[in-house]
Amino acid sequence: MTSVSSSSSAAMGDPTRKNVVILALCQALSMTGSSLVMTVSAIVGTMIAADKTMATLPLAFQMTAMMLTTIPASMAMKRFGRRAGFLFGILVGICGALLATFAIFERNFALLCTASCVMGIQMGFAQFYRFAAADTAKPDFKSKAISLVLAGGVIAAVLGPNLAKWARDLFDPVMFAGSYAAIAVLWLIPLVLLFFIDIPRPSVEERKQSGRPLVVIMRQPVFLVAIVSAIVAYAMMNMVMTSTPLAMLACGLEFEDAAFVIQWHVLGMYAPAFFTGSLIARFGVLNIMLAGAVLMLGCVAVNLSGQDITRFWLALVLLGVGWNFLFVGATTLLTETYVPAEKAKVQAANDFLVFGSVSISAFSSGMLQNAFGWDVVNTMAMPFLVVALCMVAWLRFLRPEHTANS
Template sequence: MSHAGTSPSFADEATDALARERGNVIRLTVAQALAGANAVVVYATGAIIGNMLAPSPALATLPISVFVIGMAACTLPAGRIAQRYGRRVAFLSGTGCGVLVGLLSALAVILGSFWLFCCATFFGGAYAAVVLSFRFAATDGVAPARRPRALSFVMAGGVFAGVLGPQLVTHTMNLWPPFLFAATYLAQAAVAALSALVLMGVRLPAPTPGEVAGGRPLGEIARQPRFVTAVVCGVVSYLLMNFIMTAAPLAMRLCGLSQEDANLGLQWHVIAMYAPSFFTGPLISRFGAPRVVAAGLALTAVAAMVGLAGIDVAHFWLSLILLGLGWNFGFIGASALVLECHRPEEKTRVQSLNDFVVFGTMAIGSLSSGGLLTIYGWDTVLWVSFLPLAVAVGALLATGWRKPAAAALG
């Protein structure tokens, strides 16, 4: 009798929890779509504005490198804010940086200030660091079996970012002559403000005393072989995507292709980065994260081979599409591995540490790609990418190919 009387209450609580999960995932997916346009705009325009304003051609990609440095520098502070005050506070702080990057970038173009533009892209990196935590936030309070799907569904919001970002550039780049891209940056600031409104509706669990305390020492967690593999594969997947994508728009221009060709290539690249997310989660659940990561690394290698095969628009576009697919499997698979390496109270610290290492290493690749491109050419950029791929494959082989037990996800 008593059991029958309490069942509806438990059922209602379960229904409410599931509705809250779905609502959070939907809002985070929409926010991912809006906020993801920030990175697309920076990558589409950063090297071009850098080439126009920089005191030396070798510094053309420095604004994008500063963007990546901003991502790396702000992942740990963003994680600390989320750990102490909750993820929503961190989200809104990030969108504030998103508005700021648009306003400062427009001002830098108007004033012709290269260093102000670099300062602006640093704030863009801070925004992107917070945006990347959306994927982990979607798994908060979610049953282990549903975590890969929640994570990958939020990442799928990047499909719309892949359309919104390049179209934003194409339709606004010349709206404020003679200030190329100034109107684009103002539009990007407005999109960031809209993302903040969406994020205000996210309902995530408040930090527990255990989460504020932080759990085990990070050194102990970081010594786990699976965590090392997750970090290495995440680093290589993102490093090579950024390394090649940073150089690609400028390489296309140097090869005589148009800005519209570069914009479309970037659009299809970003769509390829995120469109597979609708089924990456189920693939991880079925085959295990290591195998999905391995597929991503293989696709990245093929992307480099296609780029080496020619410099017409078809080769650039196909290479960028394959690069996007490889990033999706590699990075989401590595992110799923991270979820297996921590206890609930350790999540923000471990996830932030992972992202810090990923984006710190990625900054090195971004800094080097511009110099390699301008001094040695596009082929060198592609040939260099095979060395990190070999390191990641070695890490996977060292860890083994076994699919982890479901209990490990708890």
């Protein structure tokens, strides 16, 4: 107990580590809301949409808004600082959650899509929590800082689906309105936490300088592998994950079963983050990325082998862990491609491309699931995962020094 206490005190005394703790908590609360939305969005869409193939449209609009927010969010943070940007995003997100609550009361699908867009703005700002940690960390702590901030999602894995179930009947008989209202209350907490963050505003030089042209940076093999891996990791994860509750309900399973599977999926996404940074330091970022791609392919194989709750559970856990390895690795790799003056535009371009692809996957997942079925959704993911696997293997051959960071 003494060693744990002294370690915690030391962590809180170190500005970098204190920032990681606060950013991890903010990430956790942001992801709890996102996890809740993942659990209920498609089901709410099915409840109130006239065309059931449009059930995942609110989530798709949310992802689109997140994508469109990434560039202005990054530029705003370069001008006004990280804390100001995060606070603005949270305030907008709370408004979106309240609007979604009202939309469900009114059974207004168009308004629900609008509210999802507003919530997506908050998510666009929240994506930079991991970069905020990396920016202030020493080189040997970057991958650990990124992974530890993402580890805040463990709280989301437990709290999100359970909060969805607890708040589902809060405004009975208007199902799920309480779930979105709970998000609005939950997101009040980061408003307080962010006042304790210790990240200085960008210097005058950093705000004015722009560094190399973006196209030059994007031509680097390391950047290409990082961006393709991040796109594939997030888009394919989102496509399979979003369709899973629909597939489970179509098999006759209950909402509680879907919530249980999503909970374990989110846990799989974020629990490994406690040690992913250490694994990268020990085995090299590219080896961990290769393992992630293989695990995601394993998810597809399990899903294609049958449809029962055990397979849904195992596949979504593999999907979550695979995403963690591939996405944390890709983010770590990306930080090697720019200098401080270039970080805003590179991070913005990265997240714009990543979440643009996620938007496409969200738009298509519900349509694919309803029109062609579960097997087609999973089969569609396979070639993209193979491409990512081959590109990481190519960089590993081309740049063997990237196989170890120690």
